[in-house]
Amino acid sequence: MTPQIIEAAAARLAGHVRQTPLLSSPFLDRIAGRRVLVKAECLQHTGSFKARGGWAAVSALDAAARARGVIAYSSGNHAQGVARAAASFGVPAVIVMPSDAPEPKIANTRALGAEVVLYDRATGDRDAIGAEIAQARGLTLVKPFDDAQVIAGQGTVGLELAAQAAAEGVTQADVLVPCGGGGLTAGVALALEARAPGLQVRPAEPEGFDDTARSLAAGRIVRNEARAGSLCDAILTPSPGEITFPIMARLCGPGLVVTEDEALRAMAAAFAHLRIVLEPGGAVALAAALFHAPAMTGNAVIAVASGGNVGADTFRMALDRAGDTP
C-alpha cells in the first residue's frame, strides 16, 4: 500500500465524514506528566472512525457491484460505518453481528437501514456466515480491517492528525491507537510515515487481547486465546490481519496493553476533562497515555479516541471510577 491510496480515499470522503477535533486539557496533562492530545473520533458520524473505512470501501466499488449491495461482519462500529455508507448510496447492506454486541450498536445498525444477522461469538464463525450470505445474494463483502480500501479510509485519521499536531507544534510523539485487527493502526501509520515521520504509531490493546503487541514482539502473527470476555468489544479480534500486520511490523513501535479498569478510568477522565463519551475499546489508547507514562518518552503523546458507542450500564461503570483519578 502507498500513501496515494489514502489521499484518494480522503478525496472521496470529503464532505461525507467529519474532520474530528484534536482535544486537550491541562488536567490530562497533569495525570500523564506530559502534554496529551486526543483525536476525538468518537465525534465522527456513527460514533467511530469506522464511518471512514466504510465510506472508503463502498465508494470504491464499481457501480454494478455497489448496486447489488454489501455485507459486513462486525461487533458494531464497522457495522454502522458500512450501513451508513450503503444507505447514503441507496444500496442494500447486510451486517453479521455477534449476539453479545452492545444493544445500542445493534439497534443503531438497524436504524441506519441495514439488515442485521446475529451469531454466537464463542461458537460461530462469522467469516463463514458472511461468505455464505454474500454468495447467495451477490453481495460484496466489506472486511472490517484486512482490506486496502478500508485501511486507506481509516488512514485519513492520520492525514488529519499530521496537520493538527503540526498546528499544535507537536512533531515528535508517540501516537497511541486502539488496535483490533489493525486497520486504523496500519492506516494511521502509513499516513504519518508520509506526512509526519516524527510521529510514531504504537498499538494499544486490552489485557487478554494483546495479539498485536505479541505479534509485533514475535515478528509473526500470533492469535488471542480468548474470543470474548472483555468490555472492549470494539477491538476483540482473533489476530492482526495479513495486510495490516506487515505494515504495523514495519512502522509501529512496541504495543501497549491496558487493563479494563484503566480503560474505564480513561473513560471517566475523558468525561470529566474533555466532555466526550468513549466506549471501553475506544479508550485504551488514552488509558495507556494517562496510566502507562513510563512506557513513553518525550514531552507529548497523542491518543486516538476511536469510538464512543457505549450503553448507559457500561458508562455507569466508568462514572463509578470518576473519583479514582486525580
Added chain:
Amino acid sequence: MTPQIIEAAAARLAGHVRQTPLLSSPFLDRIAGRRVLVKAECLQHTGSFKARGGWAAVSALDAAARARGVIAYSSGNHAQGVARAAASFGVPAVIVMPSDAPEPKIANTRALGAEVVLYDRATGDRDAIGAEIAQARGLTLVKPFDDAQVIAGQGTVGLELAAQAAAEGVTQADVLVPCGGGGLTAGVALALEARAPGLQVRPAEPEGFDDTARSLAAGRIVRNEARAGSLCDAILTPSPGEITFPIMARLCGPGLVVTEDEALRAMAAAFAHLRIVLEPGGAVALAAALFHAPAMTGNAVIAVASGGNVGADTFRMALDRAGDTP
C-alpha cells in the same frame, strides 16, 4: 454594541479558544422531526463557551489594570473561563462562587490557579462581595454577562455558527441558546444579525428560571422569584442584564422553557447520539429542539450546547433516562 466589537474579539481569541464543531445525528433528527444541528461548546476549553468571554474581557484590559488582576463571580463556568485567561496572561484571579456550585467546577477553578471565595446563594449578595474584594485589592471586575467585551467574546460563537450553518446549507432556522443573564444569547444574536440574518436566536431556559422569556414577553426586565433550586446551575440568574436585554428584545424570537426532566433527557440523547457530555444548563436548548418541536417552524433547528461541566451523580440521573427517548 456593533458587530465590529465581536470581530475584534474574534481576532484576539484566535489560537486561544477552539472553533467547536457543529454536530448532528440522524437519530436526533428523527426525535425532533426536523434537521438538528448542535454547536458543541462543551468541547471548548474549560468545558463551556465562557472561555471565550473570559479571554475577550481579560485580553481587552490595559496592561496596568490586567497586571493587578481580575475578579469574577460565577457558579462555575464563567469562573473557569476567567481563571484560564488570567492564568494564561500570568495575572491573579479571585473567583466568588456559590457554595452549592458543583464540586468539579469549584475544584477545576482552583486547579486553574484562581483563588476561590465561596458564598451562600440563598442569602449572600455576590455583587456586594465581589465589589468589596475588588476595591480592596485593585482588581478589575469581569462581570459574567452584562459587559460589552464579555458579550463580544460569547458572540464569536455566532460568527462560527454563521459559517458552519452555511456550509451545511442551513440559512433559515431557529437558533436556540441556553440563557442565563443573556451574554451568550445577545452575543450570538448580534453576530447572526450581521452574518446570517435568516438565523433567528431564541433563548432557552429551565422552568422556574424563565426570566428572559417573561421579560421578552413583557417588553421589560422581570426577575425570577427563586434564586436556587434547579439542576441547571449554569444559567440561574436573577434577570437579564441591562446591556443584554435590549439586544435580545430587538433581535430574539420568543423564549422557550423546558423542564428539568427534558434537560436530563436531552443530556441522554447527546450521550447516545452525539457522544458529548452536557450539563443540565447546557442542554436546555437541545431539550427545546428535541421536545418542543411544535414551537418551531422550518426544516432545521440549531441548538447551542453551551457547557459540559457536570458531576458523575448528575450525569447518572441523565443516564437513567437513556431509554426514555426513542
